[in-house]
Amino acid sequence: MGIPISLRFLGTSTATPFASSSILSSPLPEEVFDPASHIIQEKDLLRKSPNGSLRVLELIDDGLLEPDAKLYSQLLNRLTQLGKIKEGKMVHTHFMNSKFKHYVVIQNTVLNMYAKCDRLDDAREVFDKMPVKDMVTWTALITGYSQNDKPVEALVLFPQMLRLELKPNHFTFSSLLKAAGARADEKEGEQIHGYCLKYGYDSNVYVGSALVDMYCRYERMEEAHFVFDGLEHKNEVSWNSLIAAFARKNEGDKALQLFQKMQRDEYKPTHFTYSSIFSSCASTGSLEQGKWIHAHMLKSGLKLIAFIGNTLLDMYGKSGSFDDAIKVFDRLAKPDVVSWNSMLTAYAQHGLGIKTLQQFEKMLKTGIEPNAVTFLCVLTACSHGGLLEKGQHYFEMMKKFKIQPEVSHYVTMVDLLGRAGQFDRAQSFIRELPIEPTAAIWGALLGACRMHKKMELGVHAAERVFELDPYDSGPHILLYNIYASAGKWNEASEVRKFMKEIGVKKEPACSWVEIKNSMHMFVANDESHPQKDAIHKMWGEISERIKEIGYVPDTSHVLLFVNQQEREAKLQYHSEKLALTFALLKTPKGSTIRIKKNIRVCGDCHSAFKFVSQLIEREIVLRDTNRFHHFSRGSCSCGDYW
Structure with missing residues (x-):
């Protein structure tokens, strides 16, 4: 020796x-x-x-x-x-x-x-x-390209490998399927699937998991389920692939059902399983389900490692449970930049502009370097809080960290300037951009014009949007609203006519409320709900009571050419009011009511919710597409600036 x-x-x-x-x-x-x-x-x-x-x-x-x-x-x-x-x-x-x-x-x-x-x-x-070169050589390079977001380079190697009569293995196919899933051409994926069958790897659990993931990314859920069900031997990876896919599609109920079935079949959830479920709950705002899954994870004995803590933090933040988000953040052993970004996002979306900036400065003192997402959080907080000068300061600070602004940063800056009524500065900012203004940038200006009723500039911004993206319904609706608010009904009618001609449809306003782990959806003037009579009756009573303490229906938000009485009637059954009333019927006194809406809350509903929170002495949390509104004791966390 x-x-x-x-x-x-x-x-x-x-x-x-x-x-x-x-x-x-x-x-x-x-x-x-x-x-x-x-x-x-x-x-x-x-x-x-x-x-x-x-x-x-x-x-x-x-x-x-x-x-x-x-x-x-x-x-x-x-x-x-x-x-x-x-x-x-x-x-x-x-x-x-x-x-x-x-x-x-x-x-x-x-x-x-x-x-x-x-x-x-x-x-x-x-x-x-x-x-x-042997099969391992080719597989190593294919895997390298696939895992580093170079799917084209990975896929072109496969036919070259086959011409050398080298037989691929399950590692080869797993990487190829990942690459194919990242491409829009579904035929490539189908061809790879065919080779999996030819070489007998279709029933391999790793290849099967990759097939499930690929078909899910193509949004071909039936094929994904078919492959999954056909796997003779499943493991946590295959279960996670399917659960993650439904979570990405915001199919919260389906992801949760699979999670429960996974346990019934005696497969143990992993950190990746919980991460997918938390992400799903975050996207749907399903707080109670998220809390149940969190409790289940704690009971299982899994540790709160970094990436799980980040998704959990994100879930609580996006579900409106701000205090729980803070608790999770404080328990993280070593918060990374993703942790800080999630926390900053929560502060910003909840309207805590000054607090967001304080946390950002605290982050810098810890030695963690901000990234592009960090600055987007900070700029969003400034926009939501009307912190104009602060926003410009932090936008300039990006240069210090050698971060090149992306389109999203430019959009937020235009939004910040527009919300503050600084339209000359907003237009100068757009003219001086180092890139061609996108539809999103002009859309931000259009939204500000709608808020401040700047019709001429709004029309100009809308025309620029239509040139770049004519099929997005949002800008058309904004322009319609600008014309209607100004009493320009002929012009508003032309917008509707144009939308119909090119096949653009308005997304219906919807609101959701979670009751006992179940989501209930409402649309404006909903006549389909089995308890509509009780809901309409109760809102009528609430409406009369809040009028007694100062609520006055704001009919300017009814953008239809109808008389005053019809305008007021149209306001009464907006989707968020129906969701609120249903929650009052089904939840215990004193509990917080949480509602999610798919578009921006209207000014009249915002006013009504403030008076309802004063009347019933309960907190109401409303999450719309822009931010969270916390209504309590007759006021809103946004300070009526949103």
Whole structure:
């Protein structure tokens, strides 16, 4: 057996030497070996990489260590795990100067290192220079491209691989299916599926999971379910693929049903399972379901690791439970930039502009560097809070962190200026943009014009939007509202006529309220609900009572050419009022009522909700497309600025 190298031999008390009978060709001289010293074995050295790895190279260069293929593979694999590409390159160079340089297995390990460390150009160079390539070689490069968002590059390699009569394995197909799912061409995915059948991998649990995910990304849920049901052996990965797919589609009930069935079939939910469910609850605003899943996770014993904490935080923030979001954030052992962004988003969406900026400054002091999403959160908070000068300050601060503004940042700045009534500055900002203004940028200006009743400028902004995106119903409705508010009924009628001609339909206003883990949906003037009579009767009573304490219906929000009495009647059964009334009928006194709406809340409903919160002495949380409104004791958290 070979003799280990002592710490004293390396010349430092903290160095970690490498010792293995397989790589020492002869014993060391007696005067070098100190039997009293603490001996560190091979695995301990590798654990100390990358410095330990480089010391191994020094020993080889000094002739004190005879390398073998296993050694190079171990060093490269460990450096890949650590993401130490600089040290990995040094090992690669050393290997290429050794007698093992033609070993395909080690060359594949080098290629894999570059691919996993997102150095795809280096990976491709290694691939192109390899005189002999096997199936692992091709799969490693395909996987590298697939996992680094280069689906085209991954897919073009497959037919080249087949022409060499190399047989793909389940790793190859899993990566190809991931790449195909990222593409819009569904035929590519179908062809890969066909090859999975040909080579007998369609029933493989990993390939099957990738097939499920691919069809879900194509929104072909029937095929996804068919593949899933056909898997003889399922595992947590296949279950997670299907659950995550329904969560992405905002099918909250279906995702939850699958979660429950997964447990009945005795599969244990993983962190990824819970993350998908929390994301689904966040998108639908299903707070009670989210709380139930959170309790289930705690009971299962899973730890609150970073990415789960972030999705949980996001769920509570988007579901209107701001206090719970803060509690989750405070329990995170080491909040990262995603954690901070989720918290900043919650502050911003709940109308806490100053608090958002305070938290942002606190984040900077912790040493966490902001990214583009961080600044979008901050700018959104400034827009919602009317913090004009602060918003411009933080927009300029992006340069300090070398962050190039994206379209979303420009949209938010136009929104900020427009909401504040600074239309000259908003137009100058648009003219001076380094990019061509998009439909979203002009749409932000149009929305501000609707708010401030700036008809001429609004028409100009609408025309620019229609040139870029004529089929989005939102800008058409805004223009219609601008004309109707100004009493320009002929022009408003022309907008409706144009929408009909090009096939643009107005999205119906809907509101949802969660009662005992079930979501109930309402539309304006809803006549289909089984309890409509009770709902209409109760709202009539509430309407009369809030009029007694100061509520006056704002008929300017009825944009129809009808008389005053008809206008007032049209206001009474907006979807959010029906949802509120149903919640009052079905929830205990004193509990918070949470409502979600798919469009911006109208001014009359906003006013009515303030008076209702005063009348019933309960908090009402309304989440519309812009933000959260917390109504309590006759006032709203937005300060009537939204």
